[in-house]
Amino acid sequence: MAKLPSPQKIWRIWLGSQSPRRPILRWSATDKLGLLMVCLLVAIFSSYKLLAVPDLKPGDISQVNVIAPRDAKVIDTTDLKEKKQDLKESFVQSIDKNKSSDLEKTVSKKINILHTKKYNNFGIDFNEFNITKPEKDWILNVKDNEWEEWKEEIKNVSKKMLSQGIINTLALDQLNEASSLQLIDLGEKDSPNRTLGAKILSSSFHQKSNLKVDKLKTNILIENLINQEGINTINVKEGSIISRKGKPITSQEFDILEHFNKVSRSPRPLKWLITFSESMGSCGLLLMIMRREKPRLQARHGLLSLTLLLVVQLTKDWLGPIASPMQLILPPTLLLSQGIGTITSLAWMAAASLIWPSSLGESSEVRLIIACIAGSFIAFLGRRMRSRAQVLQIAVFIPFGALLGQWFILNQVIKENNIEFNNLSIDPNSLFNETIIISSILMVTILIIPILENTFGLLTRARLMELADQERPLLRRLSREAPGTFEHTLTILSLAEEGARVIGADVDLIRTGALYHDVGKLHAPNWFIENQKDGINPHDEIKNPYKSADILQAHVDEGLKLARKYRLPSPIADFIPEHQGTLKMGYFLHKARESDPSASDKRFRYKGPIPHSKETGILMLADGCEAALRALDSSSSDKDACKTVRKIIQSRQVDGQLEESSLTRAEIEIILRAFVSVWRRMRHRRLKYPSFNPR
Structure with missing residues (x-):
């Protein structure tokens, strides 16, 4: 008999089924416990009402429009209680x-x-x-x-x-x-x-006293007295609306609902178990999809998505049927699409819709469907918006598009089913008001996104564009104090940006990461050849390859310190160590072995880590190819450039630097050709104009 795989093995297969396999960021036990607790809270608040007895009481918000199935006369229990209160001194x-x-x-x-x-x-x-x-x-x-x-x-x-x-x-x-x-x-x-x-x-x-109150005879006495005075009854006609959706249930409406067995007096454990399991499963599936999209996903990003799901559940529980799907679904979808990714925002929206209350009326189903459609537009467009002004346009146009969609579909429902518009829970004024409210909530979401960026380590397109502004203090300092490094950075940026574009990697991320990858050289600019003047090289003066190797490693360590000081997001800071990986400092290793042939190459390697993403892998290749391509003379052909780039890339592959980058062989070949095309643009020739000697 075949043995079924364990859940842990299924999980690993799910995460590791990409080609090539991408490295997975392991979460700590504390992170997993925190995520599990939030999942449990979401499941509890989604299902606890199924264990409540009774499931309705006067004052609750009606979940649906309830129609009377037949004529009936129902005793007004409020009037009955008042008369019993007046007769409480009567006893036998x-x-x-x-x-x-x-x-x-x-x-x-x-x-x-x-x-x-x-x-x-x-x-x-x-x-x-x-x-x-x-x-x-x-x-x-x-x-x-x-x-x-x-x-x-x-x-x-x-x-x-x-x-x-x-x-x-x-x-x-x-x-x-x-x-x-x-x-x-x-x-x-x-x-x-x-x-x-x-x-x-x-x-x-x-x-x-030897007397006691006889409850049975007392009740008979009170009933007889009440019958003599008369009890108020509620006349109910077949087809009349007992309770309207979104309105509080009155005591008389509750009496009628109870008369028609619309009030459950016993818990529903099976339905509770199904709903609880469904909510837990939705949370688990959401995390699985997020980690498959981004195996290096941080635990706090998962915590953010689950917390948003919990807030939506609490709000739905508080507002009941008057909760608007668009008001609750669209803002988190925009936030997640901006900060994490399109697939994550779509998965979150699917989870929120799946555990939405099952008691949906006709118009509510329409509103939920339209909310999902609008949310899909936001998920796809939000990640592509490159400025907060463009995101602001989404906050205006999407809600008004949803308004038109609701108006059209509801009108179709009315015409097909001959329903009076007043019987629906939405009227033209409420539709317009809801649109204004949704736009306002989305604008507020845009305003708080910068706060959440720092709190949860999110990296939006707008944030990337802001960080890529070359007028920012750290970049201005780099251009002043290390101009050679800054020009070197711009050249690498051109190569890496084109390499990312041709394989569909994150161009904005690699552009911003390239600008900051060498900021650590600010600690000692003159020790790097691109900043040296008059041919003076401090390394030749100290003649100590070990110390020189330490200085090269220091530009990575100091870069990370500057990243923390200037509060660079972790995806940007990752470019600083990963663009060097664990490469050898070949020149100084050669110098060390001239005097000591037994010198270990471990002493002359960067501390790493090696690239863990396509973007940092591309930057490593661009950093290695930039100097070699600039060194080619003007007579070199594309074939020569291609041969040079291929040699450098193969050396990185043989050294195991690209094993965790998830770059495929096909993508590396495409990147190689992109580097050559950039080199071709950089070395274009200009016409030589004749000199002009004015008289």
Whole structure:
């Protein structure tokens, strides 16, 4: 039986299936945990309402227009609750047998205490019963048979009183009088045996009760009372709108929805699991697509895209059905297309649309489709916009184009289905207002893009164009302090730019990276041959190839320090070390081996890393070919130039410098021919004009 590949192997196959294979930037465990937490939050906020019981309550925003399926009369629960509130003091009580038994035991206990005191001749003070002298004499003189008869009468009367119910709010004197009336068979009202019996009963029952509220009988009583007064009902006609989408659900609308079983009273775990899994899968697929587009993708770029997805989910959850797909989808799509790439923005838009709430009405489906179409335009155009003014045009024209699309499609829906426009949740005014709002949000997004560029390390086209401005302080300093290096940079820029253009690489990125790749030479311009004057070479004076090698390596290290100081984005700073890779400093290695044949070439190699992108790989080739092409004499042919460039490129390939650059052999051949064409333009001949000797 064939063994299924593990998820980790599938992931590696997915990322490594490009040709040639591109190097993958490994994310740390902390980065992965952070991304996982955001994915979980997105999934939770996308699905938690499916576990809510009930799923609706008065005051919630209606997700759809609900139509009554039939005629009905529905009880107004609000009116019912108000009447029940008015009748909350009405209740039915019944005898609690356990409490009655306890009270009977109390009566018997007190009688027994009196009997005990009789034989002790009341040697202990007995103020509990407040016994009078006649009562005390009666107790002392009463015969046993008379005592038993009196005792039995007291118990019978207590049962009779308990069967009628005892309340705990009756005053003691009233309770004593009631007890005396029940003991009429014991003689005159003032006879000691009768007054003593009344005292025992009243003291036993005072502030006590043997009653309890009978809930069943109380509910029957309240219902009978309410029926006598009459309950308000809501008349519902078949086909009428119970609740309108985007409007708060009133208490009466909730009663009707519940009557027609439109309110779920139980959680939906299966649907929750499906929605939760769908959201997690969307987040995972988004990250996979982003990493396939850019294997060197930084974790914070993935975190930005997932955070935007979480913000959209929170906003949808807050606004409910009144949330506009275009207002929520277009701004993040513009931001991601500008900062990361077209494929990433399209994948994000697909994920946001996939986990959009399923309860979409007819007009909402139209709006979501149009939002996706508008978002696709933004994704494709946003990455190509080379200035913020061009991006601003997108913020104006795309929303108004979407306005026309919605207007046309909604009108078609109305005509085909004979729907009154008022029944739809969108009217002409709201369409226009939404367009203005979307344009405003997009403009605000454009304003905050520079902030997000620094926070998340984004590199937009506008930012690249700004950095490529040769009037920027670092480039002006390079042109003043190291003019030879600056001219060398411009020549390399021409070669690298044409090489990137012919294979479809990022021309703007390589142009900007080329301008900054040698800024580290500012730390010691005179140590580099292009800046030396009068043929004075400091390397010849020190005659130490090891120190010279350290100076060459220092221009990379110092360049990285300047990149941090001037806050150059990391994709631009990568050109500084990667354009040299781990190349040998061949001249100084040769000098070292003249005196020490065993000198290791590792000591005379740059620290790297080797190029990790097509752009830095092209710049390495341009940097190596520039001096060789300039050294060709005027009689050299294209074949000679091609041979020279090929030799340099092959040396880089043999040295393993292009292994991680993802440049194919075909692309390298195309770049070679592009370099030769640039060289041809650089060496074009001019006509020699005759000298003019004015008289």
